[in-house]
Amino acid sequence: MIRGTRGLAGSLLLSSLLLQLTREGVSADSCPSSCLCATDILSCVFGKLEQVPPDIPQSAATLDLSYNRIVQLEEGSFSGLPRLHTLRLAHNRVSRISQGAFRNASGLRHLDLSSNEMHVVEQHYFQELLGLEELLLFNNRITRMESKSLSGLTNLRKAYLSLNRLTDFPFFSIQEHSHPFLSTLDLSSNRMLKLPLEDIAALPMSVQKGLFLHNNTLICECGMYSMFRHWERRNFSSITDFREEHTCLVYGERRASVRFFRHTRFFENCTIRAQGLLAEPEESLQAFAGDAVLMNCHTSLQGRPINYWWISPRQEYIIPPGNNSTLRMFPNGSLEIREAQVEDSGVYLCMAQDRRLLRNETWEVNVTVQLRRSEAESFNTGLTTLLGCVVSLVLVLMYLYLTPCRCPCRKQLPAAPSPANECSAQSSILTATPPATTEGPGRKASNNKHVVFLEPIKEAQNGRLRVALGPEHSKMQQLRGETDSITSVFSDTPIVP
Structure with a gap:
């Protein structure tokens, strides 16, 4: 009797397990x-x-x-x-x-x-x-x-x-x-x-x-x-x-x-809207930056309840009371831009829905926000001034660093005259110490002063310029000895090629 009860209980338990596995989709069959x-x-x-x-x-x-x-x-x-x-x-x-x-x-x-x-x-x-x-x-x-x-x-x-x-x-x-x-x-x-x-x-x-x-x-x-x-x-x-x-x-x-x-x-002969078939009239508004812009939602729907909502040019849905920052919406469907900016320009779409009659209408408002003339002029003046400064700076840098040297000279002059030092001889020499004597025409002596000496030119021979003083002259010897002290080279007379 006990064995039979245990066998019945085991069968019921096995059947319950198989049913559960079948329901959970675990059984292979x-x-x-x-x-x-x-x-x-x-x-x-x-x-x-x-x-x-x-x-x-x-x-x-x-x-x-x-x-x-x-x-x-x-x-x-x-x-x-x-x-x-x-x-x-x-x-x-x-x-x-x-x-x-x-x-x-x-x-x-x-x-x-x-x-x-x-x-x-x-x-x-x-x-x-x-x-x-x-x-x-x-x-x-x-x-x-x-x-x-x-x-x-x-x-x-x-x-x-x-x-x-x-x-x-x-x-x-x-x-x-x-x-x-x-x-x-x-x-x-x-x-x-x-x-x-x-x-x-x-x-x-x-x-x-x-x-x-x-x-x-x-x-x-x-x-x-x-x-x-x-x-x-x-x-x-x-x-x-x-x-x-x-x-x-x-x-x-x-x-x-x-x-x-x-x-x-x-x-080319088609109008913007297909003879009113789209039933989406449009209104254009213009405003200056900083002004408040009020857009009305015109609709022929009458009765209540009528739901209104707007879609901004940035595809943002706007419902009453608005976004509490820049846009405010009124119960009659009007939308206000509190302080319009240039980036607020675009097409605003108003949608009105009559739930009872299951009808809806749309209205477009094209808003253009522009800067005031004084702001635009000051902006243009500042931009022009900045552009002029940049151009001037570029020209100065080009003059200082990009001016070509038509006759590059070496630091040391050779002992004998050559075409290279002839180019150096025709230039003016800026020295910190004047010569000891004032011999020769066109020279001036000055004590404790820095003077620019212009070497006189004697003549042109074979299409080249020659220095008035010869190589054996004492002043020329002194000039050659002080070649390392030369700091800069300038010319007050035109160079004739």
Whole structure:
């Protein structure tokens, strides 16, 4: 009787351990044969699978089924995976998703269905994925998206739909209250001909900044051109990062494709705004440095509550009461720059939203802050003075150190006359002690004074100058003996070559 109780208790304990191991994904038998399992990661890449494996462990948080042959996602394919948050199904043959395929998989955050064979994105495909944040549908064959195919994804942040065959997109289904976190919508490399400018202008500013529309077959028109130019002035990354990829067809001809950011002559007659379709009026204000600048947010929205906020030229979001240092915002939507500086110049964007009517409007204010004339003149005068001093100093240094010596002389003169010392003889000699006598014309004697003696020149012979005193003269002998005491050489008479 005791043995039987112990055996039953041991069986129950063993069953409990096996159940716990199965739940934690530790059991070797819980991993499908064509997959690799590592804790909560399950990889079935290149497994030649034609459907989702039915025996996926419940502990799987990341499931990679890429590079297989899956054609359709059946109902309840992922219902037994409560921890699943990342699902990769890229490079398969998925063309349809059955209703209820993602039932009980509301925790899914990342879904990759790129490089498949989908043609239509139906309304029920992703409605059960309330927590989905990133959706990858690029490189499919999608020609149409139903109007409510993304309406239930309230946490969606990024949606990639490039490299498909879309001719239009339901922009009206994306509003700020329905997709408050959406920041990237990639519709590049599709087949769109015209853009619904009014619907795009109604998109939240966060969506417009991340709306990629390059490499489409757009027809060149003023409305399209004005909208992209408007985004360019705001430095939207969708424009700055893909500037050369923005093309349009002149008169709709596919062979006449132009890069409209480079070739602007086709749009010379277009206005800055597309006949008011963007509904973003602009106001210009000018002020001097140090003044206070008040910007009003003009809007046609009436009633309450209305929310206001501004975006500065440095892409800084400003809400009441402001940043408490340089910008102050009032309840009526006005924005004040307390002490404007030159670096505060730029385009300020005001956005007003009516929550009850689910409408929003924007207003632009172009602020230009400049220095006062006296400040600018004093600045220019100081700069000119500084520049003049620098130039003068450079000229002085050039005169002192870069003046060429036309006849370099040696320190010691040879005993016999030579062409070298003839050059020295025609120069004036500065000595600290005058000669002992005053013989010879043109000489003066002075006691205890430093005098510069100019040796007289007798004549020019063979195109060269000769000294009046010969080598045997006593004064010349004394001059040669005092050659080492020469300190500097000057000349008061021109040297005739």
